[in-house]
Amino acid sequence: MNLFKRKQLTPSQIILFSFLLLILSGTILLMLPISSKTRTFTPFTTSLFTAVSATCVTGLVLVDTATHWSLFGQMILLLLIQIGGMGVVTMAISIALFTGQKIGFRQRWVMQESVSAPQIGGILRHTRFILKITFTIEAIGAILLSFRFIPQFGFFKGFWLSLFHSISAFCNAGFDLMGASAPFSSLTSYLNDPWIVMIISSLIIFGGLGFLTWKDIETHHFDFKQYSLSSKLILKTTLFLLLASFAYFFFIELNHFSFSDRLLASWFQSVTPRTAGFNTLDQTLLSESGILITIILMLIGGSPGSTAGGFKTTTLAVLVLSMRSVFTHRTNPQAYGRRIAVDSLQNASSIFMLYLVLFTSSALIIAHIEQIPLLSTLYETASAIGTVGLTLGITPSLSTISQLILIGLMIFGRVGGLTIIYAVFSSSNSNALQYPQEKVSVG
DSSP states (O other): OGGGGOTTOOHHHHHHHHHHHHHHHHHHHHHSGGGBTTOSOOOHHHHHHHHHHHHTTOOOOSSOHHHHBOHHHHHHHHHHHHHHHHOHHHHHHHHHHHTTOOOOHHHHHHHHHHHTOSOSTTHHHHHHHHHHHHHHHHHHHHHHHHHHHHHHHOHHHHHHHHHHHHHHHHTTOOOOSOTTTSTTOTTGGGTTOHHHHHHHHHHHHHHHHOHHHHHHHHHHTTOGGGSOHHHHHHHHHHHHHHHHHHHHIIIIITTTSOHHHHHHHHHHHHHTTTTTOOOSSOGGGSOHHHHHHHHHHHHHOSOTTSSOOSSOHHHHHHHHHHHHHHHTTOSSOEETTEEOOHHHHHHHHHHHHHHHHHHHHHHHHHHHHHTOOHHHHHHHHHHHHTTOOOOOSOGGGSOHHHHHHHHHHHHHHHHOHHHHHHHHSOOOSGGGSOOOOOOOOOO
């Protein structure tokens, strides 16, 4: 909690430095011989990449999680995933609550910024709610998965696999322990297993909805009209993306599968890019159009205040509503009887452009360095900045420079573009000066 006491640090800087400190700690622990199965030191770059991927709940890896890391190393990864998914600041506040420390206004302010809460009031109750909903859903997920994993792997290993995958799925991390038989295989052996597919996909969706949406669901149950505008946009956009992408994969991309396999594979492929990283399909078997659709889904990601990355469903919704307002000659975007604030539109446009520029420019650089097809590098950079973890298999073979680029994208995608910008660039009082207005012709 010492970071909170540094008066000169802004909330954005505290959030950024907290993530970096957690990544550094995880890197050091993963380098230790006790963290690897061979009991040898893991190289710094590999440990750093893995720590960043776990903390930023991405799932991209350089070594197979099941075969390289020991039980201790896997426990470190799970801890990084849990803290990274819930948020470093959330965990710090939670520890302070449990130890009886006084939570001041500054800590509440930072917490508000961290979880995208609309106001400081009630932020401690919101923190308790985050803990309750997280551990409840993860526990239910682990229990349900144990009905499949314990009979298959035995009690202790089955229990560990159930717990690990439940937390990894809810936190949208995509780390798995299924590589013992075939490294980097993820959940491909469960392609036609409806129990595993539906439980993992449900955990992914639940984690990606956002804690504020879950609070609306708890408070108003199924009275959709009482939900906040953000929750309405999140639920409607999420449903549309799931159904639209499912229809594409079912009717166009995967029509060579049997009906039952196509049903499960299409559903999981529509869920996992938002932004989980598990896969039941070998991603290299997708067509170019399938890869492009997956890239778009990875960039969109989940919802604000959730465990997911991406530029968020609300950003997409605000941009679409803005387009509609232009087409219908309305002054401001509107939805559900509410007018979208101008600063929300500005933030949405800025975030979208940041993601677009970083993801494309990084892909171009990696394609030039590695001399590999641009579509493949676009897939990897979208996966990194969207904190997804899906891959076409090129990440482990990338050079150190390309791996560092992916590390930067993962941090950007998890911490948030605006948070990083606010942390690096101090605010100014330029808004006090109003210049004359002049229209610019566009379109």
